[in-house]
Amino acid sequence: MSFIILGAAFLSGCGQPSTGNSAVNQSQGLSQTGRANTATGNSSGSSTTNSLVGGPVNGSGNDTTGNTTGSNATGSGSSSAASNVAGSGSAAAPRFAGYTTDIMNYVEKETTMPLFAPTEPTFTPHATAVSAEVFRSASSYSVDLYATAKPLPINDPSLNTRGTGAEIANFDGQAYASPAAAMQALQATAEAFPVDHSQPSTQVDLGEGVTARLYPYKASNVPSNYSVMEWHEGKWTIDVYGTASLDLINQAKQVVNYLHINFLPMTNGILQVNPPGATGPSTSLSWVFGTDMYFCSTRDSLSAMELAVSMREYPSYRIAP
Numbered sequence: 001m002s003f004i005i006l007g008a009a010f011l012s013g014c015g016q017p018s019t020g021n022s023a024v025n026q027s028q029g030l031s032q033t034g035r036a037n038t039a040t041g042n043s044s045g046s047s048t049t050n051s052l053v054g055g056p057v058n059g060s061g062n063d064t065t066g067n068t069t070g071s072n073a074t075g076s077g078s079s080s081a082a083s084n085v086a087g088s089g090s091a092a093a094p095r096f097a098g099y100t101t102d103i104m105n106y107v108e109k110e111t112t113m114p115l116f117a118p119t120e121p122t123f124t125p126h127a128t129a130v131s132a133e134v135f136r137s138a139s140s141y142s143v144d145l146y147a148t149a150k151p152l153p154i155n156d157p158s159l160n161t162r163g164t165g166a167e168i169a170n171f172d173g174q175a176y177a178s179p180a181a182a183m184q185a186l187q188a189t190a191e192a193f194p195v196d197h198s199q200p201s202t203q204v205d206l207g208e209g210v211t212a213r214l215y216p217y218k219a220s221n222v223p224s225n226y227s228v229m230e231w232h233e234g235k236w237t238i239d240v241y242g243t244a245s246l247d248l249i250n251q252a253k254q255v256v257n258y259l260h261i262n263f264l265p266m267t268n269g270i271l272q273v274n275p276p277g278a279t280g281p282s283t284s285l286s287w288v289f290g291t292d293m294y295f296c297s298t299r300d301s302l303s304a305m306e307l308a309v310s311m312r313e314y315p316s317y318r319i320a321p
Helices: 098-108 157-161 179-191 246-261 301-310
Strands: 129-136 140-148 169-175 202-207 210-216 226-233 236-243 269-273 283-289 292-298
Touching (some): 098 129, 098 140, 129 157, 179 269, 179 283, 202 246, 246 269, 269 301, 283 301, 292 301
Parallel strands (some): 236 269
Antiparallel strands (some): 129 140, 140 169, 202 210, 269 283
16 A cells, blocks of 8 residues: 655744735635635646655745746655745745645545645644645545644554544535535434524624624533534624633634734634543544535634634635635
8 A cells, every 4th residue: 555645844824914904805815725626637747656745834935926837746755844835025925834744735636526635834733743644535625734743744643543633634525516505414414413593692702893692502412501602704604602701702803813913704604612622633623616615623712713714725726815
């Protein structure tokens, strides 16, 4: 069995600066439309087996044009993450890390739907190396990222023994037969943690012109004093779950502050924030472009939003379909 070995040494990440008001309502909003495999073509040259990606992720060679070089996935043995992207412009220009390039080259060999993948510097895990478990089919893909001491092959058996919640992040894509079917799937995501709008609610000012409603939240697996704070930004519904306390309000305000200057995809989406859990990611974002639904998650809300904001079409770096 042959493997792609992926991973890279990391420096600390940074947020993506932006100007503008509502993070979702501005025309500059980031769209996480993945690489339209059938519309734009594949990257020139797929990563071959036993390809090792190493070196610092935040190296030189930043992409300022959204165009990848012909060696974006050369598969020619060892290559630094910096060499995967052409250009020498701003350090804030988005770029795919070496491990991401290897993963997406692996995915696109079988998956025909448009692909999305995270970019640096907005999403940069604090890890010595990143390894991945990847599922792929013609109509879907799913990527679980793990912090590892050294780069491991994609789907290395040792990753499967780490237990539930060991992953540092996840991102998925699923194609549906129609836009209506994709929207139904998005609605099902919301209904997994339903908000009963018939219950009495309290209005909460979260700043930046955002007003939320605080509802009681009832479920068999949560404390009796659980609540959910909900508001809307653009086409997004944002739900923050927790006990009705100052901590819940502060968590919601952190989300508002981040989205005030960072942009979610300009489409229908749901952001769900739960208190950090020991068994896995607690913050997830789901959104729909046309017939396709995308999803990403991490344990904390800031990292999850950074992951979503960083998404670009692979390999074109486009931010809109």
